[in-house]
Amino acid sequence: MPSPILPASPTSRPRPRGIVRRLVGWTLRALLGFVLISILMVVLYRFVPPPVTLTMLGDAIEGHGIDKSWRSMDDIDPNMARAAIAGEDSRFCTHHGFDLKAIEKAYTRNAKGGRIRGGSTISQQTAKNVFLIQGGGYVRKAFEAYFTVLIETIWGKRRIMEVYLNVAETGIGTYGVEAGAQRYFGHDAGQLSPQEAGRIAAILPLPKKRAAVAPSGFTRRHGNAITRTVRVVRNGGLDGCLR
Known part of the structure; x- marks a missing residue:
């Protein structure tokens, strides 16, 4: 007699709950691993x-090379940090990584059209420059916020500014204010005048399209405005967290 066909064992059937449980477990382990590595x-x-950033690697792949030289805050003229505060983040020493007022103003301006402006703080830009890519939209913004909280908590303001001034792009294939000072003015970042610091700060938003030598148009006007504001930053104690 032919053997009767037995029903499949319950253990041989896929268990949706088991699959979901494994997926959740893998996701949690990956998330925990990312948090630990990032910290x-x-x-x-x-x-x-x-040692290097993703933006630097992108420049190297495109054949531009990487010109950079690390300088401690003690070896960078204070005018440079003041110019960065004047041009990029006037409330750097008082916020905790995010300037809600600047974000709101940027949103209002951008809603009216014209040249798009961001509301990112120096802390946010540092987090992006060191750990992330330049593009990426809202996903990158979420990771940027995460790393901003970490560096504000672990680094503090002086270290954030020090890293920012050393990794910010200051020209095609040029990174940091030391390489920028050498490229544009022929001397190191410890000897920057307020005008030179203002010019470097003026090119930071668009370093591949602007130059600090013989600037014209908006770059020149913006650089001059930053130069005038350097004294305000110093006298008003807006750089107090760096002293």
Whole structure:
């Protein structure tokens, strides 16, 4: 007699709950791993200069090379940090990574059309420059916010400014104010005048399209405005967290 066909064992059937449970487990482990690695990187860069960034690697792949030279805050003229505050983030020393007023103003301006302006703080720009890519939309913005909280908590303001001034793009294939000062003015970043610092700060938003030597148009006007504001930053104590 032919053997009767037995029903499939319950254990041989897929269990949706088991699959979901495994997926949740993998997701949680990946998330925990990312958090641990990111915290370790931020702690490491609190003491060690970031060796390279994704933006630098992109320039290298495109054949522009990487021109950079690390300088400590003590070796960078204070006018440069003041110019960065004047041009990029006037409330740098008082916010905790995010300037809600600047974000609101940027949103209002952008809604009216014209040249798009951002409301990112120096802390946000540093987080993006060191750990992330330049594009990426809202997904990158979410990671940027996460890393901003980490560096504000672990690094503090002086280290954030120090890293920013060393990794910010100051020209095609040029990174940091030391390389920028050498490229545009032929001397190191420890000897920057208020005008030179203002010119470097003026090119930071669009370093591939602007130059600090013989600037014209908006770049020249913006640089001159920053130069005038450097004294305001100093006298008003807006750079107090860096002293």
